[in-house]
Amino acid sequence: MLTSTMTPAAKRVALRKALVPGAAAQMPGAFNPLSAKLIEEKGFDGVYVSGAVLANDLGLPDVGLTTLTEVAARAGQIARMTNLPALVDADTGFGEPMNVARTIQELEHAGLSGCHIEDQFNPKRCGHLDGKNMVDLETATKRIRAAAEARIDENFLIMARTDLRAVEGLAAAIDRAKALVDAGADAIFPEALRSLEEFEAVCTAVDVPVLANMTEFGKSELFTRDQLAAAGVAVVIYPVTLLRSAMGAAERVLEDIRDNGTQEASVPEMLTRARLYELVDYEAYNQWDTGIFNFEVPSLDIASNARTLHD
Numbered sequence: 586m587l588t589s590t591m592t593p594a595a596k597r598v599a600l601r602k603a604l605v606p607g608a609a610a611q612m613p614g615a616f617n618p619l620s621a622k623l624i625e626e627k628g629f630d631g632v633y634v635s636g637a638v639l640a641n642d643l644g645l646p647d648v649g650l651t652t653l654t655e656v657a658a659r660a661g662q663i664a665r666m667t668n669l670p671a672l673v674d675a676d677t678g679f680g681e682p683m684n685v686a687r688t689i690q691e692l693e694h695a696g697l698s699g700c701h702i703e704d705q706f707n708p709k710r711c712g713h714l715d716g717k718n719m720v721d722l723e724t725a726t727k728r729i730r731a732a733a734e735a736r737i738d739e740n741f742l743i744m745a746r747t748d749l750r751a752v753e754g755l756a757a758a759i760d761r762a763k764a765l766v767d768a769g770a771d772a773i774f775p776e777a778l779r780s781l782e783e784f785e786a787v788c789t790a791v792d793v794p795v796l797a798n799m800t801e802f803g804k805s806e807l808f809t810r811d812q813l814a815a816a817g818v819a820v821v822i823y824p825v826t827l828l829r830s831a832m833g834a835a836e837r838v839l840e841d842i843r844d845n846g847t848q849e850a851s852v853p854e855m856l857t858r859a860r861l862y863e864l865v866d867y868e869a870y871n872q873w874d875t876g877i878f879n880f881e882v883p884s885l886d887i888a889s890n891a892r893t894l895h896d
C-alpha cells in the first residue's frame with residue numbers, strides 16, 4: 586500500500602544477490618509505476634527503467650534530451666512502488682565526470698538500486714542503431730571512476746555499458762569492458778552483441794556480472810533465458826517490451842473505436858476493472874477509511890479476464 590515496504594538499501598542488497606553469473610535474472614522494463622507492480626506480481630527478479638522508454642513516453646526520441654531531474658524523478662516513482670530492485674539507464678551520465686558524480690547521488694536519493702552509464706557521445710543513440718559516436722577510453726573510464734567514487738551506499742550498483750562492439754568489433758569491446766571494470770564498474774553491459782558466442786566471450790573475459798539486452802527489432806537475436814544463462818549472463822533486460830506491447834494494444838483499440846463506433850470487441854483484451862483495483866490494492870486503503878472500498882466491483886473470473894463491460 587502507498588509504496589513498497591522495503592528500504593532502498595535492502596533492495597540494493599537484493600540486486601547484488603541476484604546478479605550471479607549464469608543466473609540470467611530477468612528484469613523487464615517498467616513504463617510506469619503501475620507496470621512495476623505487475624512485474625513484481627509476476628515473479629520477476631527486478632525492474633529496469635529504460636532511457637528509451639522514459640524519452641519516448643514524453644514523446645521524445647532517445648537521443649539524450651531527457652534531463653537528470655526528469656530521469657531521477659520518474660525512475661524514483663517507479664522504484665518506490667515495488668519491492669523489487671530497480672536498475673535505471675543513466676545514458677551518458679548527464680555530463681562531465683562531476684555531473685556523473687551528481688547523477689549517482691541523485692539516483693541513490695531517488696531510491697534506485699543501480700544504474701548504467703555508457704561510452705557514447707551526447708547526442709547518443711539507441712545502442713542498436715548504426716552510426717554511434719564513441720568517447721575515447723580515457724573519457725569512458727573517467728565517467729565510471731567518478732560514478733564509483735560518488736556513491737554513498739556501497740551497494741548501489743555501477744554498471745558500465747560499452748557500445749563499442751558495433752563500432753570497432755568484439756575484441757575492442759572486451760578490452761574496453763576490462764578497463765571499465767578496472768575503473769570501478771561492478772557489472773558490464775555489452776551493447777548490441779551478435780551471438781551467444783559473443784555473450785560467452787564477454788562473460789569469460791570479465792570477472793563481474795554481465796547484462797544481456799533483449800530489446801526487440803535490434804541487432805541481437807531474442808535469446809531465451811536458458812540460452813543466456815548457459816552463456817554465463819547474470820541479468821537480462823527487456824527494456825521496451827512492455828511499452829511496445831501497451832502502445833500496440835492502444836493503437837489497436839483506437840482503430841477499433843474509430844472504425845466500429847465502439848470498443849466492445851476490444852474489451853476482452855483489456856485489464857478488467859477488478860484486476861486493476863487488485864493491482865493498486867484498493868481494498869487495503871480501507872484501513873484508514875472503510876468508505877473507500879465499500880462498493881461492488883463486478884465480480885468476475887480475474888484469471889481468465891473473460892468478462893464484458895455488461896457483466
Ligand SMILES: C[C@](O)(C(=O)O)[C@H](CC(=O)O)C(=O)O
Binds near residue numbers: 635711
Ligand atoms: C536499453 C536501452 O538503452 C534503453 O534505453 O532501454 C535501448 C533500448 C532500445 O532502444 O531498444 C538501447 O539502446 O538498446
Ligand SMILES: [Mg+2]
Binds near residue numbers: 635
Ligand atoms: Mg538507453
